[in-house]
Amino acid sequence: MAHLTVSVEYGVHSLLWLTYAGDKALSSRDLADLQGISHSYLAKIFPKLEKAGIVRASEGVRGGYMLSRAPEEVSALQIVDAIEGRKPLFDCQDIRGRCAIFGGAPPTWATNGVCAVHAVMLRAEKAMRDALAGQSLADIGRALGDKAPPEFAAETQTWLDTRLSARVGRPGAPSEREVPT
Amino acid sequence: MAHLTVSVEYGVHSLLWLTYAGDKALSSRDLADLQGISHSYLAKIFPKLEKAGIVRASEGVRGGYMLSRAPEEVSALQIVDAIEGRKPLFDCQDIRGRCAIFGGAPPTWATNGVCAVHAVMLRAEKAMRDALAGQSLADIGRALGDKAPPEFAAETQTWLDTRLSARVGRPGAPSEREVPT
DNA sequence: CATAACGCGGACTGATATTATCCGCGTTAT
DNA sequence: ATAACGCGGATAATATCAGTCCGCGTTATG
Ligand code: FES
Ligand code: FES
Numbered sequence: 001m002a003h004l005t006v007s008v009e010y011g012v013h014s015l016l017w018l019t020y021a022g023d024k025a026l027s028s029r030d031l032a033d034l035q036g037i038s039h040s041y042l043a044k045i046f047p048k049l050e051k052a053g054i055v056r057a058s059e060g061v062r063g064g065y066m067l068s069r070a071p072e073e074v075s076a077l078q079i080v081d082a083i084e085g086r087k088p089l090f091d092c093q094d095i096r097g098r099c100a101i102f103g104g105a106p107p108t109w110a111t112n113g114v115c116a117v118h119a120v121m122l123r124a125e126k127a128m129r130d131a132l133a134g135q136s137l138a139d140i141g142r143a144l145g146d147k148a149p150p151e152f153a154a155e156t157q158t159w160l161d162t163r164l165s166a167r168v169g170r171p172g173a174p175s176e177r178e179v180p181t
Numbered sequence: 182m183a184h185l186t187v188s189v190e191y192g193v194h195s196l197l198w199l200t201y202a203g204d205k206a207l208s209s210r211d212l213a214d215l216q217g218i219s220h221s222y223l224a225k226i227f228p229k230l231e232k233a234g235i236v237r238a239s240e241g242v243r244g245g246y247m248l249s250r251a252p253e254e255v256s257a258l259q260i261v262d263a264i265e266g267r268k269p270l271f272d273c274q275d276i277r278g279r280c281a282i283f284g285g286a287p288p289t290w291a292t293n294g295v296c297a298v299h300a301v302m303l304r305a306e307k308a309m310r311d312a313l314a315g316q317s318l319a320d321i322g323r324a325l326g327d328k329a330p331p332e333f334a335a336e337t338q339t340w341l342d343t344r345l346s347a348r349v350g351r352p353g354a355p356s357e358r359e360v361p362t
Numbered sequence: 363c364a365t366a367a368c369g370c371g372g373a374c375t376g377a378t379a380t381t382a383t384c385c386g387c388g389t390t391a392t
Numbered sequence: 393a394t395a396a397c398g399c400g401g402a403t404a405a406t407a408t409c410a411g412t413c414c415g416c417g418t419t420a421t422g
Contacts, residue, residue, distance in 0.1 A: 003184030004271035012298045036279030060419025063368045076301050090185035098217030101340050116324035117193045120257050124312040131308035135301045143297035159282050241390025244397045
């Protein structure tokens with residue numbers, strides 16, 4: 001269990017698939033099945049991305065999610081903050097005020113401003129956030145796409161099209177959405 | 182509960198007190214009482230610092246800890262790694278290999294090397310670690326010392342001397358180590 | 363208009379990490 | 393001999409994480 005949890009891994013990878021989907025809305029179930037991850041859990045992540053304005057939701061049958069901004073305009077930091085909720089790298093418990101020398105009444109010079117130890121951690125956090133802010137979803141997608149052979153894009157489109165056309169669901173005849181493993 | 186836990190706060194602050202103590206060995210109980218934190222818990226942190234070569238321990242009565250290196254030679258990163266055990270900022274679960282398009286048998290191009298998403302997190306982690314590596318214990322101590330008035334150094338020495346001379350402990354006459362609050 | 367596939371949110375559970383306490387062991391200055 | 397040390401293991405309380413389950417309102421389809 002690290003600072004950046006699997007929710008971020010799920011979220012970023014899902015957003016990358018959305019860049020592939022173009023203007024087609026993909027449901028959270030589509031994305032979960034496509035990636036072999038838990039649908040219930042992924043379904044808890046997307047509302048956060050929607051509130052952050054990264055993704056737009058359409059409700060009802062054939063609903064789903066689409067990117068609401070161009071991949072170039074979405075930074076890794078925005079995704080992380082949307083999912084993790086801007087949680088601090090270090091949370092200071094204000095040890096310094098409990099020093100026995102002060103005897104329960106720490107002088108103002110000891111407690112005003114940010115503790116020097118805390119400041120070090122804040123600088124480290126800022127460095128991390130700056131690094132994340134400097135990478136866009138488009139950058140990541142490009143790096144990922146460079147590894148895949150040309151025919152992979154077509155295979156992806158086929159999978160998505162099959163999925164989207166099969167998922168309509170006629171009453172009394174539930175569509176089988178199983179994809180052969 | 183953040184990535185850098187209170188153990189780090191306890192550890193760094195304790196090491197700062199050790200820089201004040203000079204060549205006197207301070208016990209973990211001294212350091213805990215001085216800072217108003219849990220002795221039992223601090224006692225679990227110091228062995229880690231000792232294994233990392235940051236402090237030296239002396240056993241037996243009047244034992245305790247001393248810095249084993251000059252404060253200039255101890256970086257914040259070394260302290261964090263010693264205490265947290267080099268835990269990663271992000272731990273990749275290799276989502277990419279579970280893609281349904283691959284059907285359980287992901288091709289090598291998909292799984293070799295580091296995932297582009299993972300790479301972004303690794304860059305962020307490196308930025309954080311570089312920031313920590315650039316700050317020494319001496320730097321932090323200087324920033325902290327600049328805030329304190331000149332007479333504070335003397336008060337600290339007095340507190341430490343009183344503590345060290347009072348803690349000897351003659352059989353049958355347990356020393357009272359209570360410091361008036 | 364009934365149905366099923368959607369998104370949304372809350373309640374709930376199991377696993378793991380953190381924080382903290384307590385105990386017993388070997389060491390060592392008095 | 394005693395008491396103050398460091399060291400390590402066992403234990404417990406709490407919090408977060410990962411994941412599931414259910415019910416609600418919405419909406420395209422037949
Ligand atoms: S008081 Fe929290 S880091 Fe110094
Ligand atoms: S597979 Fe883990 S980050 Fe991409």
